[in-house]
Every structure is written in C-alpha cells, then in structure tokens.
Amino acid sequence: MIGASRVQQPEGCCAVSSERVRVSSMILTDDEFKLFSQLIYNESGISIKEAKREFLQVRLQKRLQAHRLVSYYRYYKLVSDKNQGQRELLDLVDSLTINETSFFRNRPQMDVFADMVIPELIRRKSALKRLRIWSAGCSRGHEPYSIAMTILKRLGDADSWDVKVLASDISLRVLELAQRGSYTELEVENVHPGYRDSFFKKVDNQFQVIPRLRKLIVFDYHNLKHENGLSGLDAIFCRNVMIYFDREEQQRLINKFHASLAEGGYLFLGHTETLQGLSDKFRFIYHNKGAVYQKTG
Template sequence: MKVEDFDMFSTMLKQRSGLVLSRDKAYLLESRLMPVARKWNMKGLDELAVAIRTRREEALLRDITEAMTTNESSFFRDQKPFDQFRDVVLPMMLAKRAARRSIRIWSAACSSGQEGYSLAIMLLEQGAKLDGWRFEIVGTDLSSEMVEKAKAGIYTQFEVQRGLPITQLVKYFKQVGDKWQINDKIRQMVTFREYNLLTDLTPLGQFDVVFCRNVLIYFDQPTKGKVLESIAKLMPTDGVLYLGGAETVLGITERFKPMDNQRGLYVVNQPAGAQAPRAAVG
C-alpha cells in the first residue's frame, strides 16, 4: 500500500470513528478493506483510495469505517464487571434511586449486543427483589450492521457458548435452525441504536450507569478526553462508569475518579454548581 494512501485511510478513520492506526498496522487495513473493495467492484486498495478522494460517497465511507471497527463481544465478558454490577453497583443504585424506582444503563460501543443482554439477564435473575422497578438498557454502536444484529438477538452456537452458562441458554433462548435467539422478554429490556461516540451525545439523555469498556484503547489521548468529557455530561454526580481492564481516566480527565476498592469502576467528579442533564423520554 502506498504511504499516502495509508495516511489518507487512517486520517479518514480517525475523523469518523476515533480509531488511531500506526503505519505498522498497514496489514490490518489491507486485510479488512479488500472485501470492501470487492463489494464495490474494485480491483484493489489503489482503486478504493481513488474513489475516496474523488467521490466521497457516504455509503462507501461507511463500509470502510465499519470494516475497520473491532466488533469483539461475548456474553458476560470478563465476568468480574458483571459481578461488580450485581454485588456493588446495583445495590447502591437501588438505595439511591428508591424514590423514583428507575435506572438507566448505557452499553456504549455495544457491538452485537451481548453486554446489554447479559445485564438484562442478570436483572431478571434478581427476581421479586426488583418488582416495581423500571430498568432501561440502551446499547449504541457505530456499526449499523452490528446494531441490526443486536436487535435481532440471534447468535451462533459459538457465540452463545462464550460466557453464557448452559442453564441460562436453555432458560432465555430458543433454537432457530442452527442458531439461538434470545427471548422476547429479554429483547424488550434492551433498545439498540446507531450512534457515534465522537458526536454530540446529549440526545441520549441521562444515564445512571455507563459501560464503555475496551473502547478508549483505540483512541489517542485528546479523543479519549473528549469522549470521557461527553459521557460525564450525561451522568449525575452519583453515576458509575465502567472502563475496560486496560483503560483508565488517570492523566486523561478530571471528570471521573476511581471508585474506592473497585477496579475498573469510576464515579463522576462533577464541577460544583453543574446541573445533571434531563432524562430522555422513552
């Protein structure tokens, strides 16, 4: 690949998704963008680069961006964050939200939806303890393809075997051919929509708990700071943010601070006098 083409692709991807690619990742561009070139009846990346420079067709730019976005997910991924949610975050939120009896949760960069559905399963497993409570789980992702897959809630045998106990598979899924579909009760607990973390997030409304795991690792420092600042504006002063095991707010933003004795969890440092955003309707 020509150096100027790599630079053009990487600049475009950073602008559209925040993804930062160093030149030693040229092989990654080539392997993921060749299928895009073939889809658009182009011979190779040289022709694809010309098309971007001359046509700037949005559908083509979207295909390139989605091809380069990492869509790695699994049910109850890394398990500990879900244990923390059940044992630490949920009890805290139940106490603090006792008056309104509603909690909003955001699964940012949700990929094919397993994180949101895992949370829904965990909430259902609480049984009568949550009677009278309203939970809204919102999953967002840059990729329209992933959002549609998440909405369908249909997964391969391999996907349901990753992190999902057999008892929950039998209880909450039905077999559809050689795949598995999560049941309607779980699907109704989670809504999915296409959304870019680099855009204005305020239309999403306020969230009590935000899962933004294994996303910031693909961004440079200024982009990480911008995204965290935007997320902080969506959260009340007692909101809880989840980051991935290799991610931190330290040295990036002062809008969050680590939660005491809870690795990977952060609470909001909201400026004095700042008002929390109003909750979104529906």
C-alpha cells in the first residue's frame, strides 16, 4: 500500500535538507553584497555589478550548503581567512566564472588568424621557426585547440617548427576538462569536417583530440590579475574575458599584454571588446569582418 511503510531516513538527512531550504531563501544584504563583490574583485578582477546580485547570491548559497553554513557572514570569515580560506576562495571564484566557449568562435577573426597573421608570422620567423601563442582565459579548451589546429594546417612543415600554445584559466574545473580534450558531437559540429577528421578520434561517442594536437598545448592555472612573466609572444588570444573586468583592471591587463608581446605581435579580443581608450600602442586591423590588434610601439 502506498505510504504504508516509510523508508528509514539516513541520519542527519532532514537537518541537511531543512538547512538547504533555509539557505536557499536567504537574501544577501547590501553590506554582504559589497563585502563579497570586493573580495572577488580583489582576487580575480571580476567585477560583479548590482544586476548580478542574484547570480552571486545563488552561487554563494551553493558554497554555504557545501560547508553546511547558514550565515553569509560566517562563510565570508571562512573564505577571507588568509591561511585557511585560500582553497575555498579559488572554488568560489571558479563557481562565478562564465565559461561559454566554442570551437572556431568568431569565425571571421579565426580566418584573419589563418589567412593573414600566420602567413605573416611564417615569413617573419622563417629563420627562427618558433611560434609562441597564449590563449588567456581558455575555458574548456576549444580556443587553444582551434588555434593549434589552424597552425598545423597552415604550417606546411609543422614538424620543423617549434610551436607552443600556452592555455591558461583561473578555473581549475575547466582546465581539467580542457586537458582531457574530449568533446561531444554537438561541440565539434562547427569544426570543419576536414579538421575534424585530421585532429579528432571518435571514442565511445566522444571526439578525442589526437596526441599530435594535444602536445602543442601547455595548460596552466593563471589568474590574469597577477603578473605573467611572459615575453616575446607572437600572439595573445584573450577573448570574452575582459568584459568581466572593470576599466582599471582592463587597463592593467592590456599593459601586461603589451609587455608580453613581441614587437609586431598580435592581440585578439572578443567581438564586443576594444582597445579604444585603453591603448594607442596597437594598430587595428579589420579584414572581412574579422578584427585583430598588432603591437606597434
């Protein structure tokens, strides 16, 4: 008979679920919102505006539940503790990142990379035969793999070149997925069939990047708020990342990118991002709806 017997609840189960209900109805006060948004900005450069308050609240509630806490302030004390809170702060920032991405995102720009930038770099670097590209804010790997596929297709004798694509992100969660290099059929849909056949192997309904492609890429954790120590780069892709930063943080980032690029190096930004008002040390190149900046000064 339905309802006649009750399944024994595991110990502590009801307390946990009532805690969950309580936490999910907790409203973030103005002071708490300010405390957390400042903490996140200081750590990552990510600027959380008033319009994103509910987004922050929901993500915080998940972290509170993970720690079985029922007070934002108690969680703030935990996460802002310089010794004990570092790992949790990484997880909190990670949970606030937006990781939307796709292969060959912004196709006209990727065409500029393939048809203008790589041929120019091949000419300029034919003696050294060395290319260094950085995908800064690489998310789940679609961007660095797209860069590497394009390079391999364009370099006639790729094996005689020393090519490295550095791919970094602040989210350990997405870096792990990127390193795995395994994608669904839907994800590889906008990879040109010729590229898909050359660079992926189908394994159990997933598309796995082949070792030849994988080995060009070095994945690493890097917070763009910090110094990067890189120099002499031929190109930096930092697309759809700067939009989450405020003006001052964008300015600092562009200065760092400028220092990291070689003379004549290229900077690829997202299609809503611009250097206007941030730097006059780059030349704007626009070709067939694709845009890129080249370091001049």
